Amino acid sequence: MPASRAHLRTFTPASDPYREIAVKRLTPAIGAEIGGVDLAAPIPDAVFAEIERAFAENLVIFFRDQTLTPEAHLAFGRKFGELHVHPAAPSEAGHPELMVIATDENSPRANGEGWHSDVSCDAEPPLGSMLYIRTCPEVGGDTLFANMYAAYDLLSEGMKRRLEGLQAVHDGEHVYRGLYANLGVTDRPVYPRSVHPVVRTHPVTRRKALFVNSGFTTAIVGLSPDESDALLRYLFGHLAHPLFQCRFRWTPGTLAFWDNRCAQHQAIWDYWPERRYGNRATIKGDAPF
Ligand code: SIN
Numbered sequence: 001m002p003a004s005r006a007h008l009r010t011f012t013p014a015s016d017p018y019r020e021i022a023v024k025r026l027t028p029a030i031g032a033e034i035g036g037v038d039l040a041a042p043i044p045d046a047v048f049a050e051i052e053r054a055f056a057e058n059l060v061i062f063f064r065d066q067t068l069t070p071e072a073h074l075a076f077g078r079k080f081g082e083l084h085v086h087p088a089a090p091s092e093a094g095h096p097e098l099m100v101i102a103t104d105e106n107s108p109r110a111n112g113e114g115w116h117s118d119v120s121c122d123a124e125p126p127l128g129s130m131l132y133i134r135t136c137p138e139v140g141g142d143t144l145f146a147n148m149y150a151a152y153d154l155l156s157e158g159m160k161r162r163l164e165g166l167q168a169v170h171d172g173e174h175v176y177r178g179l180y181a182n183l184g185v186t187d188r189p190v191y192p193r194s195v196h197p198v199v200r201t202h203p204v205t206r207r208k209a210l211f212v213n214s215g216f217t218t219a220i221v222g223l224s225p226d227e228s229d230a231l232l233r234y235l236f237g238h239l240a241h242p243l244f245q246c247r248f249r250w251t252p253g254t255l256a257f258w259d260n261r262c263a264q265h266q267a268i269w270d271y272w273p274e275r276r277y278g279n280r281a282t283i284k285g286d287a288p289f
Contacts, residue, residue, distance in 0.1 A: 010153035015057055020047040023054050030147040030263060031246035032058035039063055039255060040072045048079065055128075056205055060145045060258035060265075064251055068132055070095050070279065073255070077130050077281035084126050084282040086119065087192055088176035090183050092279060099280040100183075101131060103141075105273030108182055112267040115146065115240055116215030117260045118282060121172035121192040125260060127285035132255045133278035140271030143256070144247050146264045148209040151239040152199055155210075166198040166223075168232075170216040195221060198235075200288040202262050209262040210239055211288055239264065250276075261285065 011028040022035030032054055037047060054061050068076075070092055077083055083097035089111075092098040103110040118129050131143075155163070172191035179185075198220065200211040212220075214236040220228040248256065258265060 010150045015053075018050050018054070020044075020050045021054065023050075023058070025058065026246040026248070029150055029244050029246065030059045030145050031062070031248065032060075033062045033064065037063060039066050039076050040068055043076075043079070055257060055259060059147055059149075059263040060246075060248075060256060062248060063255045063257075064253065066132070066253050066255050068253075068255065070098050073130065073132050073279060074098060074281055076255075077283055081127055081283045081285075084119070084122075084284045086282065087122075087172060087188065088180055088185065090180055090185055097281055099282065101133075101278045101280055102183075102276070103269060103272075104275040104277075106182075107272075109179075110267055110269035110276075112143075112215075112265065113269055114215050115144075115236070115264045115266045116213045117148075117211070117264050119172070119192070120196065120211070120213060120216045120260070121170045121175070121194055123192065123194045124284065124286050125170075125194075125196070125288065127261060127283045128257060128259050129280050129282045130255055130257045131278055131280045133250045133252060133276065135252055135275055135277040136250045137271040137274040137276060140268070140274070141276045142247050142249050142268050144245055144266045144268065145258060146239060146244040146266075148211065148239065148244075148262050148264060149202075149205075149207045150244045151241075152208050152210040154241075154243075155238070160199075162231075163198045167195045167221040168198050168212050168217050169219045169221065170194050170196055170213075171218045172216065174218070175215060196288045200261065202259075203286065203289075205262070207262070210235065211261075212236070213239075213264055261288070 024033045
């Protein structure tokens with residue numbers, strides 16, 4: 001991987017001071033804990049503007065020690081856009097936009113165990129996701145996050161040229177069919193399948209980000225299966241380099257808000273038979289370009 005110090009230029013430098021909120025970065029690549037905000041109370045405009053800035057600069061932001069009702073969680077999500085309803089996962093009773101993330105001693109699996117960007121099989125994949133963890137083990141159940149701007153920036157110029165204009169298939173079928181059967185979910189006849197650019201431009205920051213993930217991306221359009229598999233295997237390995245990552249250790253009452261357009265995440269299920277429970281509100285996005 002990096003042959004020189006040049007790669008360090010990809011990381012966001014410490015930015016102008018924040019006046020309304022406290023921002024403590026986790027790594028130079030990604031992630032920051034935000035202090036001084038009660039998400040259940042009305043959020044003044046100046047505070048909200050700094051939350052938006054911290055989100056753009058850090059790709060995933062974490063708010064600890066929050067006490068959120070489902071309504072307050074959804075209301076915070078709606079400040080960023082219309083809410084998305086998951087095509088397969090179970091939701092809280094009366095709140096279709098509030099996905100249940102639950103693992104206990106009877107679970108055959110946990111959510112999000114491989115690197116992915118949420119529901120990238122949608123034609124308009126989600127802008128971001130807000131996971132509020134209510135219960136978690138004291139040790140274990142961390143989530144890894146990775147910066148896809150950095151993953152793109154650190155490709156060689158030759159590889160960037162190779163990827164220019166390429167499109168990839170993102171398929172929900174192999175991911176979702178039967179996935180939630182143990183929770184009583186009946187499958188839909190069809191799950192979403194879409195084609196997106198391999199490198200997308202973030203609509204707010206205008207930076208380029210790698211947009212393939214090992215969860216949903218099955219093929220690169222126009223390449224032979226061998227070539228497509230080889231290229232995807234390379235990209236999946238590259239984007240999982242620790243240099244691009246942070247690892248977040250949850251405490252009950254923490255809300256994480258990540259940007260699916262420029263970050264991927266992976267949940268670690270290392271705490272069986274303990275229980276981890278939370279809700280995810282997901283914000284609708286637009287077609288990648
Ligand atoms: C997810 O992919 O939304 C689950 C993440 C987690 O449980 O940490």
